[in-house]
Amino acid sequence: MLAIASGGSMEARVRAAVGALGGMAALVKKGASVVIKPNAAWQRSPGQAATTNPEVMVALIKMCKEQGAGRILMIEHMIDTPPRLVWDITGLGEAARAAGAEVVSADDQRDYVKLKIPQGKALTSDEVIQAVLEADVFINAPIAKVHDASVITAAMKNMMGVIWDRQYWHQSGLHQCIADLSTAVRPDLIILDANRVLLTGGPKGPGTTKDVGEVVASFDPVAIDAYAATLLGHQPQDVAHVELAHQAGVGEMDLAKVQMKHVKA
Amino acid sequence: MSRPRAATVRRVSQGLFLAAFVVLFALTVWPTGLAAPVEIFLQTDPLAVLTAQLASKVFVLDLALLGLPVVVLALLAGRIYCGWICPLGTTIDISDRLFFAKTRSRASSERRRWKYYALAAVVVSALFGAQLAYFMDPIVVLTRTLTLAVFGPVDSAVRALAGVGWVRDTYTALHGRLPFLADQSFFPAQPAVFRMGEVVLAVFVGTLALGAVEKRFWCRNLCPLGALLGVISRVPVLRRRVSDKCTSCRRCARDCATGAIDGDDPKTHRIVECIQCYKCAAVCPEHAVRFLPQASFAGREARLDLSRRRLLAFGAAGLGWAAIAHTTTAARTTVIGNSAASPQLIRPPGALPEPEFLDRCVRCQQCVKACPTNGLQPALSEAGLDGLWTPVLVPRIGPCSEKCNLCGQVCPTQAIAPIRAEDKPAIFIGQANIDRSSCIVWAEEKTCLVCDEVCPYKAIEWKIVEGIKRPVVNQHKCTGCGECEKNCPVQPLAAIRVFSLGDRRHWGRGRQRQWRYGIQRADEG
Numbered sequence: 001m002l003a004i005a006s007g008g009s010m011e012a013r014v015r016a017a018v019g020a021l022g023g024m025a026a027l028v029k030k031g032a033s034v035v036i037k038p039n040a041a042w043q044r045s046p047g048q049a050a051t052t053n054p055e056v057m058v059a060l061i062k063m064c065k066e067q068g069a070g071r072i073l074m075i076e077h078m079i080d081t082p083p084r085l086v087w088d089i090t091g092l093g094e095a096a097r098a099a100g101a102e103v104v105s106a107d108d109q110r111d112y113v114k115l116k117i118p119q120g121k122a123l124t125s126d127e128v129i130q131a132v133l134e135a136d137v138f139i140n141a142p143i144a145k146v147h148d149a150s151v152i153t154a155a156m157k158n159m160m161g162v163i164w165d166r167q168y169w170h171q172s173g174l175h176q177c178i179a180d181l182s183t184a185v186r187p188d189l190i191i192l193d194a195n196r197v198l199l200t201g202g203p204k205g206p207g208t209t210k211d212v213g214e215v216v217a218s219f220d221p222v223a224i225d226a227y228a229a230t231l232l233g234h235q236p237q238d239v240a241h242v243e244l245a246h247q248a249g250v251g252e253m254d255l256a257k258v259q260m261k262h263v264k265a
Numbered sequence: 266m267s268r269p270r271a272a273t274v275r276r277v278s279q280g281l282f283l284a285a286f287v288v289l290f291a292l293t294v295w296p297t298g299l300a301a302p303v304e305i306f307l308q309t310d311p312l313a314v315l316t317a318q319l320a321s322k323v324f325v326l327d328l329a330l331l332g333l334p335v336v337v338l339a340l341l342a343g344r345i346y347c348g349w350i351c352p353l354g355t356t357i358d359i360s361d362r363l364f365f366a367k368t369r370s371r372a373s374s375e376r377r378r379w380k381y382y383a384l385a386a387v388v389v390s391a392l393f394g395a396q397l398a399y400f401m402d403p404i405v406v407l408t409r410t411l412t413l414a415v416f417g418p419v420d421s422a423v424r425a426l427a428g429v430g431w432v433r434d435t436y437t438a439l440h441g442r443l444p445f446l447a448d449q450s451f452f453p454a455q456p457a458v459f460r461m462g463e464v465v466l467a468v469f470v471g472t473l474a475l476g477a478v479e480k481r482f483w484c485r486n487l488c489p490l491g492a493l494l495g496v497i498s499r500v501p502v503l504r505r506r507v508s509d510k511c512t513s514c515r516r517c518a519r520d521c522a523t524g525a526i527d528g529d530d531p532k533t534h535r536i537v538e539c540i541q542c543y544k545c546a547a548v549c550p551e552h553a554v555r556f557l558p559q560a561s562f563a564g565r566e567a568r569l570d571l572s573r574r575r576l577l578a579f580g581a582a583g584l585g586w587a588a589i590a591h592t593t594t595a596a597r598t599t600v601i602g603n604s605a606a607s608p609q610l611i612r613p614p615g616a617l618p619e620p621e622f623l624d625r626c627v628r629c630q631q632c633v634k635a636c637p638t639n640g641l642q643p644a645l646s647e648a649g650l651d652g653l654w655t656p657v658l659v660p661r662i663g664p665c666s667e668k669c670n671l672c673g674q675v676c677p678t679q680a681i682a683p684i685r686a687e688d689k690p691a692i693f694i695g696q697a698n699i700d701r702s703s704c705i706v707w708a709e710e711k712t713c714l715v716c717d718e719v720c721p722y723k724a725i726e727w728k729i730v731e732g733i734k735r736p737v738v739n740q741h742k743c744t745g746c747g748e749c750e751k752n753c754p755v756q757p758l759a760a761i762r763v764f765s766l767g768d769r770r771h772w773g774r775g776r777q778r779q780w781r782y783g784i785q786r787a788d789e790g
Contacts, residue, residue, distance in 0.1 A: 043721070066587055079719060079752065081666060082637035083454050085295055089668055107454040110428050139586045149714035150726075167754035170713040171705060 001259040002227055003217040008214065008265030010195055014059035015263040017191065017217035026187055028137050030068035035135035036060055036101070037187075039142045039158050040076040042204045043089045049198040050205040052143045054095035054194045056215065060141060061099040070100040073131055077161045083107060104131070112164045120180035122173045127164035128185060140187035140221070144194045144212075144228040146190055146202035150174055151239045153203050154180045154228035155190045155221040181243035182221055186250075190224050192216040194231055215265075222251025223258045230255070271543040271556075275348060279355040285353040290411050291451055295637045298671050304631060305353070306404050306678035311335050312490040313405055313627045316391040316398040317678040321617075321624035339494045347484055347491050348522070348540035353403035354484055357473060358522075363475035377485055380492035381571055382579035387489050389583030394693060395590040395651065397583065399628035401489050406469070409654070412630035413459045413643065414466035416713060420457040453639050458662065460642050461654070483592035484540065485523045495537035499567045501557045505539060505546075507532040510553040517545035517554060527556035536567045539729035540754055590623075607647040608764040611658040611695040611745060615673040615684035618771040619648075625680035628654035632672035632681060638663025640747065641672060656681075658694065660747025660763050665694065667746065688756035690722055691778040695745025696767025697724070697738050704760035706735050716749035716761050725749065736761075741781055743767060 003020035005013040017022050028034060038052035046053050057074065064072055074096045083105035087093025093103050106112070112127040132138055142158035149170075150157050156178050160166055162185065167212050169177040194214040201207025212231055218224040222245045226236035236242050236253045246253035286306055293303045301373045307313055311332035318324050335346055342347060347354050361368065383401060389501040399405055426432050484491050511532055518526040525538035526545060534545075546554040597705035613632060616622050633641045633656055640663030643654040656672070658665055673683040697716070701707040706714075710733055717725035717736060722744035727734040738761075753759035769777050 043666070078747075081454050081663065082295060082669075085666060085668055087638060088296070105454060108424070108428070148717045149712060167715075167752075167756075170715055170754045171711065174712050201723060204721065206723075 002087040002223055003261045004211045004214055005263045005265050006214045010055040011059040012265035013215035014056055017215045020261045020263045021217045024063045024067050028064050028067040028069050031070045032127050032136035034064045034069045034072045034137045035132050036074050036139045036141055040090050040092050041079040043080045043086050045089055046091050046120055049196045049209040051090040052193050053142050053195055054091040055090055058095050061101045065100055071179045073104050074101045075104045077107055109164055117180050117184040119183040122176040123180040129162045132162045137188045139189045141191045144192055144231055145198035146232050152229050154225045156172050156225055156241055175240035175244055177262040179248055182245045182250045183248050190218050192224050197231055220251035222246050222253050226253045226255055272547040275542055278349045280401045282350045283352045283355040288776050293635045293675055295671055298635050298675050299357050304675050304677040307629055309335050311403045312493050313398050313402045317396055317625045317627050319391040320394050320396040323622045336497055339498040342503040343498040343539055344494045346494055346542040348542040351403055353407045357481055360407055360473040360477040361480045368480055371524055372528055378571055379486050380488055382575055384489040384492040385576050386583035389580040390587045391606055393584055393587035394624055396624050397586055403488055403490050405627050405629045408629040410469040412634040414462045416556050417457045418461050419773035420452050456580050457639055495603050497518040503556055506555055506557050508553045510551040514547045520544050520548050541753050579586055590651035610647040610765045612680050613656055613672045614692040614694050615682040615690055617680055623651050625678050626655045627678055631675045632656050635671045635675045637669055638666050660750035661784050664747035691781055693744050693767050693769040695763045696743050697741055697749050697761050697763050700760045703755050715752050719748040719752045
């Protein structure tokens, strides 16, 4: 199921989308540890739509706090360096800290553990951030963008920021690796920032942006990526990793078969 | 008035200045480096800054004025800078006390003249346009040693500590967040690595080890900054005066830190060698020694007493250095204005054109310390002999980060101009080249667009060859930042590499911008 919220403020959209999906209370128990993974790969400001909007992040942190969550970590293994600059320019570092989350740049290989990927075709195992695997609740909070290498980047491609060796993925078939990881690490909740999306020059931009004004919530990474593709002017079948993940049984790429709940914030 | 306390006050002063030096060094990181005056020790060092300006023949008034307080201080109180402020002097004092307590303080020897000869070589060399002060200026030496030889190991130690389970847990419990490394307050994202650390450390340890020969051996005999301050303050206002109560017990001569007091006549001393440490006043059993402002002109005591022949010889050596420095490969430029020294000679953005840059850079490594990606490294042979230890970008270690302009902010001599970060798309420091024989898209037809993905300037374009999108570099957009080379998955040598070919430092910013946008307009039309 996809819950698509529009109207109102960004925070209201996040609340409406999560509410339509069953609410945060069903997910976050008192004292639960939460890890949220935004897209904070680049030194880009929020308006450039290359990174998750801080308002979306703050809304998520607040909602977790309201349920009495314990430690909340915002984690990213970013591409641009230095991390401090990336957190500053994206506005995510300051916002998340102020909202009560810990900000972690996963730059130390010792923070990663080897994870077996039994269903993997290109990847049989990979090093994944330990905190992501150990969290009681793991929330994937990507932004929707076009991507020169992977056609689009939304939920499944965003998971490339929780593994250590990205170069290996490029060398051994990007789309298959993205699909492989999605079979092994499944977020408890996916919040797609489609308030403003990047239509050209992705993933880093700067490029043309479009104000879509939506926040999408789902448990199904394939369905949410298939929907993101349509927002970005593509068809789900244009995106190989969506198709591969669908074939692996991770989720549903045929949007006609997916229940879509449109809500007004 | 109890004069002995002056020695205590001096120690406090030394401690405070050394602490300030270390704190400012630690603060030379993004973003505090922009707010704190991290380059103040280097900028107020008259030797480094003045010779850099002299050598490059470009005078910046603000910079020249910053050296003035130390000069005025010298006119008033002689080499008080050496005894009370200089962080290297303090480090040597600590080392002498810890390791060479048994070294007997002796009267100054012939060796004390060396530093003036060194100064002569430095000044003459600067007059003929080659900078030599970098080799021996004490503030530069200390900054360089801290960066290349100390910062890396400290960083590693902190990382190791942060990796220990209970340390991590305790820290998290106390501060409610993961250890200090997590937000990079003082340490870079990746463990800091530096070239030449061992060499610089060996030289530094050697300098300290000279304490076995004489206390403050460096300050007495080698330091060209000490020599400069001595020359400036031949007759300072504040001087040592010995009253008639003196019994010639020679305790002062025995304890003098720089051997300025002659054992045969403890009533007189060499003013130019005195660092105003007031130890002589403290140890005098008769309280006969006082430091007082004096109007009279000192006679024999203020003489530098140098060998004219030696002075000329060292001056000639300075000239020789300048001549050689200007005939290394770095001096030859190619048709398009690049230095011919090495295709790997990629300078930080805002660096002056190569000849001026070499004359102006004091090799203090502040920029190398500040570089948040660790990509700036001291040059080995890229820039020739004359360019030893000057900063070069090594993209495979770290790229030039798009939104960062810290190197220009912390450069004490403006060898790297303080550019605005938003100007960086128009500042060309090199150009990326794709090696089609190893690029996995060109050679193996795999899907990889990492260079395009990471390029901040959209300089990678796609050309369809045999039905497959393959990357090419748009030279009008590529600034040579090295993000592509850093992130290229091909090992061990990246398939996209930055060379100094696109370096347009010799062009003004306006012309660089014009070139960039002029071409783009032509493309569109």
